[in-house]
Amino acid sequence: MGIQALTAAELAKKVMNQEPLFILDVRNEDEFQDWRVEGKNVEVINKPYFELLDGVDEILDRIPSDKEVLVVCAKEGSSQFVADMLAEADGGDYLYLQGGMKTWSEHIEPVKAADLTDGGELYQFVRIGKGCLSYAVISNGEAAIVDPVRLTDAFASFLEEKQAVLKYAVDTHLHADHISGGRDLAERFGASYLLPEADAGGVTFSYEPLEDGKTLTVGGTEIDIQAMYSPGHTIGSTSLIVDDQYLLTGDILFVDSIGRPDLAGKAEDWVGDLRETLYSRYADLDGDLVVLPAHFSKHEELDDNGLVMAELADLYARNHGLNIEDEAAFRRAVTENLPPQPNAYETIRQTNMGQVEPAEEEKTEMEIGPNRCAVS
Structure with missing residues (x-):
């Protein structure tokens, strides 16, 4: 009998490995409905903490005995308290999420996506609790990191492990749902920071324009990253074609x-x-290009290896957004009845332009919640 802390990294492994897990989320119902831990073999129920202050007897019959049980809350304290009550009530073993949903929002898991020409490698960094995806291209001791989030220690540790020097930090566009780590990474490692010029009208810092047709060469093996102007999410949005095989959209x-x-x-x-x-x-x-996006919205988008990717031709066959023939219908689909906008999105945009500099705790709160960059 007892309780034990589970880190966000350990939880990410369980979710990405599709291990069976039962989660009791004790946050308020509105927080739960907005955003929760999800996975293929994850079962989640919500019972607010304040409804359990007098005891947990009313939910014991909902707690399975054949799965690991994890209790989660916003910052850890409430889940630890409830897990302890459950263990005392039925003599079982219970887990609680160390650091709460805050740490889940911030955990980043690097996953190898592909081998590239002449020994190069492509990695996808999955920020599983937020739905953000970043990328690293490594070749011959040099690296480029694309769409890095503000939690730059994860990328620094990765570069150290790979013994790679950062040459480029790239943002494909001015982000509105999370704070970019591009500038910080570039300054930290003396690398070039690239941003599409059309998105940089209000920025307060220097940058290198990411332009249509621009080629970035990483490593002596010359794995080319070719920039392709692709506006629509923002006016400056620019896609990258890596090694003639991968399309970072x-x-x-x-x-x-x-x-x-x-x-x-x-x-x-x-x-x-x-x-x-x-x-x-x-x-x-x-159509054989493999699409690698900067976000995902649902856990079903992760494949069995924990990666988010698909061939372009496959997406033209099954992605509804690519199959709206009538232009007026398309216009309605992407301008009407959209999901709620990201939390603090305007302040996040201003932060990414260097116009404001919130405190670290405020940055965390600004980013709490799901990815909302997609039409649906």
């Missing part, structure tokens, strides 16, 4: 949806650009 195209054009208040202005990118620019590309 930023927030333009996802595995299960397409990007929304409204996070800068420009939906009506940018919807035409979005359609042009998806229905013309991308349609002219090789």
Whole structure:
């Protein structure tokens, strides 16, 4: 009998390995409905902490005996208390999430996505609790990191492990749902920071323009990263083609949806650009290119290896956002009845432009919650 802490990293392994797990989430119902831990073999129920202060007897019959049971809350304290009550009530073993959903939001898991030309490697960094995806291209001791989040220690540890020097930190667009770590990484390692110029109108810092047709060479094996202008989510959105095999789409195209054009208040202005990118620019590309987006919305988008990826031709066959033939219908689909906008998205945009600098605790609170960059 007893309770034990489970770290966010350990939880991520269980979710990505599709291990059976039962979760009792003791946050308030509105927080639970907005965002929770999800996975293929994860069962989750919600019972707010304040309803359990007098005891846990009323939920004991809902707790399985054949699975690991994890109790989660916002910051740890309430889940530890409830886990202890459950252990005392039935003599079982219970886990609680160390650091609560805050740590779940911030955990980053690097997953190898592919081997590239002449010994190069491509990694996808899965921020599983937030739905953010970043990438590292490594070749011959050099690296480029694309769409890094603000939690830059994860990338620094990775570079140290791989004994790679950071050459480029790249943002495919000005992000609105999370704070970029691109500038911080570039300053930390003396690398170049690249941002599309059309998205940089209000920035307060220096950057290298990420331009259509620009080629970034990583390592002596010359794994080319080719920039391709692909507006629509933002006016500057730029995709990257890596090693002629992989298409990093930023927030333009996802595995299960397409990007929304409204996070800068420009939906009506940018919807035409979005359609042009998806229905013309991308349609002219090789269908064998593997799409690697900057976000995912549902755990079902992760494959059995814990990666989010799909061939472009496959997405044209099954992604609803790529199959709306009528232009007026497409316009309605991406401008009306959209999901709620990301938490603090305007402040996040200002932060990414260098116009404001919130405290670390405030940054954490700004990013709490799910990814909301997709149309649906």
